[in-house]
Amino acid sequence: MNRLKKITSQFFLLTVLLCNAACAADGADFPVVPASKNVPKFRVETVAANLEIVWSIVFAPDGRIFLTERPGRVRVIENGKIRAAPFFVIPDIEPSGESGLMGMALHPDFSANRFVYLAYAYQDKGDQRVRVARYRETGDTLTDSKTIIENIPAARYHSGTRLRFGPDGKLYITTGDATKQSEAQKLDTLAGKT
Template identity: 50%
Template structure:
């Protein structure tokens, strides 16, 4: 089945990849190339990680704390505690991103859920990072949909310098198909919160729609080809499973809730990969370093229900074509949420075992790194 691509800048996706044809095609023993090391423990659902310098990591904890690891040591006092944060369900302090010009302007961006009247909403805020405190708060966008479930909210700057924000359907699935609604979307904004003039729908922050709950985004290195991970139905709003890896195009309609799993509909884009039973895909990363050579340009994402890290090999000559996929060996630490690349060429990942759905292990939650052997 062909997938209709709506952006003339991006190559066409030739056909949906069939899991049964791809599974376990990675033959080599990938664990021989790396070792896994503990970075920090006794955390609470570390959701997103960035590096402001080789020796300084910032990360969010879902209960509202922005934490620092400096020179390999966890700083006891949070950089900031967001008192406004609501974290009763899946929501909380979530996405974290650095401005593309961070070295000069010191701007960081965070997303979090907050109560508004009798409802829950999500906002994205910008601060100046002054090493020991945050100043100059600016609301980039607020009033985004949230609920105790399906709240998004991954934020990341693309190669075009624009800020991309994922939103969940917040339980109002039908609104994912409404273009002037912010439910079930991927948004695209300028760094100051204004709407770019080249967005697909004039004056509208929506970049793509028809999403259920996307929680991972990244771009194939050197291109504007955007990959996204998305949670499929949980059983109460459709047959279980149907988790997705999507290739996101400008103005694309990804079908939810009209279609899911391997269903198709004219004018709606089918997933590049579909997973049933569910694996609950979280953060996504294209690995850019040469440190672990066989991982170069591979796509990785955390699995919450699937418990591990999935490695996806993409055709370097045709980056919208997926060749194979397999979970990494020896990454058996429970639910994995964040997956990101450090300036040292290591892959950093976080567990999410204290989120109410995992089996809590001694010292959870934790941040680990995968480095070259």
């Protein structure tokens, strides 16, 4: 019997013995714990329907709910009803695969400054990239676009970008690795970073 067959046979035998030992255990060391009677009751309630690949949901101080749809639409739910028309549509969106309109955040002082931050994929000379831009809510739309950062590597998959303000008031941006896992370990690229 050659060495590989011998090792394989020994490994198989060891596996069978361990499985038998595990099955023979009486369970005394692992008692069944009854479920808690204090489990909170949850109820599913549909707030909006017929949306297309919702990525981010944020809650405004005035009770409105803002959400992003991958094809580039920002939608608003107000008083329990979704507005019929999109609140805003990104004009130069690249909504393919897992990209499109992704992250959204409201400035911590949104009530005063009305700043909304959006992260979305776009095309640049045939390459897909991600841009984070700041807008101002003006009436029933977003205006005053200002690019915060752009040219973040993107791809059809793994472009996922999230936005969130930390307790320090700073905007934190997470980026996907653009299907190149090793990029997350490199300091000379924005792919796969926070």
